[in-house]
Amino acid sequence: MNREGILIVVSGPSGAGKGTICKELLNRNKDIKISVSATTRKPREGEIHGVNYYFITKETFEDMINKDEFLEYAKVYDNFYGTPKKEVFETLSKGKDVLLEIDIQGAMSVKKEYPNGVFIFILPPSLDELKNRIVKRGTETEEDIKKRFGSALSEIEKIDNYDYFIINEDVEKSAYELQNIINAEKNRVLRYKDNIIKMFKEEL
Amino acid sequence: MNREGILIVVSGPSGAGKGTICKELLNRNKDIKISVSATTRKPREGEIHGVNYYFITKETFEDMINKDEFLEYAKVYDNFYGTPKKEVFETLSKGKDVLLEIDIQGAMSVKKEYPNGVFIFILPPSLDELKNRIVKRGTETEEDIKKRFGSALSEIEKIDNYDYFIINEDVEKSAYELQNIINAEKNRVLRYKDNIIKMFKEEL
DSSP states (O other), X not given: OOOOOOEEEEEOSTTSOHHHHHHHHHHHOTTOEEOOEEEOSOOOTTOOBTTTEEEOOHHHHHHHHHTTOEEEEEEETTEXXXXXXXXXXXXXXXXXXXXXXXXXXXXXXXXXXXXXXXEEEEEOSOHHHHHHHHHHHOOSXXXXXXXXXXXXXXXXXXXXXXXXXXXXXXXHHHHHHHHXXXXXXXXXXXXXXXXXXXXXXXXX | OOOOOOXXXXXXXXXXXXXXXXXXXXXXXXXXXXXXXXXXXXXXXXXXXXXXEEEOOHHHHHHHHHTTOEEEEEEETTXXXXXXXXXXXXXXXXXXXXXXXXXXXXXXXXXXHOTTSEEEEEEOSOHHHHHHHHHHHOOSOHXXXXXXXXXXXHHHGGGGXXXXXXXXXXXXXXXXXXXXXXXXXXXXXXXXXXXXXXXXXXTO
16 A cells, blocks of 8 residues: 655754664664755764765855755754755655654754654653763763753753654664654554555445 | 553454454463453353453443443444443553454544544455455354445544554464554653653752
């Protein structure tokens, strides 16, 4: 039976582990397409253009904003991040599921534009553990760490706008729960519009 | 984290196989409690009072109706069927999940009373296969079979009132999908009310 692909939006505070969970999910499930964001921030070590992000200049980014080419975009700590519309919508219309890993601000913008997405909030086991993870990552200045941790609780308070949550104690378990949510969403009546009734009527 | 149990309502046209799927699910998952319905119909071979149904008299049933003791009840082909409220709500309030296997009329009544339930529609692979299954069961008169099959399509048209559907081609696969849906529902934000935010605030 035909259906549009599912837009899977994985979000949560910085340090909750959304990136690691998504990577683990994509390892297990080759059918899910990842949406690559555009950003003006500098690549971290090992990050590849077109794989982790499209690393573009501020000028190019602003040009795309003016042409309304983003599903969402936001300025976070002096850098722009955005999701190009075209790729995402084309993939969904082919019936393929798309994974979007973005911050909370971005997820809320996507929800306005595409409420049929599945919005999943990744939580740390505790605020203390969240702080540990941000510090351990070691990619950010002390001031950045303070900024990120300071906004964590107010970010968690946005959880009511999400459909699902996952408490990320263990990456394997979290990826399993994420896969499970995606599977269940494939059984949702509303994703098939009138196709179910049509299928049975055609038999008569 | 505390949550109320999930009321899992499995429904669908007669012959779609909801009974077999529920039995298979309960074999795999001992944590789910089954809600036992009351009925005035005669037991089929092998059916046990208190396990498959509470087999009660019409007088007792009407007395329970008058005392508002049913979550739902309906008269189907000359017999009464009903779900006693007390047991269901007590189990849910203990945080245990309850499985309810009922016909479509009944499911719609439950939805009015308890919209937080998870409503799952079991579909046959085709109308032709549905007819085969009803005939094969051999527990019903030819007239009953005609009645049941005749109402199948109009029953399927009620599917828009349900959250999920499962096309029952294979019992094992269907029970797996059902378990999957239940697992995913445990990750739903709305099932935890404010408990998630509370958990993190308590840390501060």
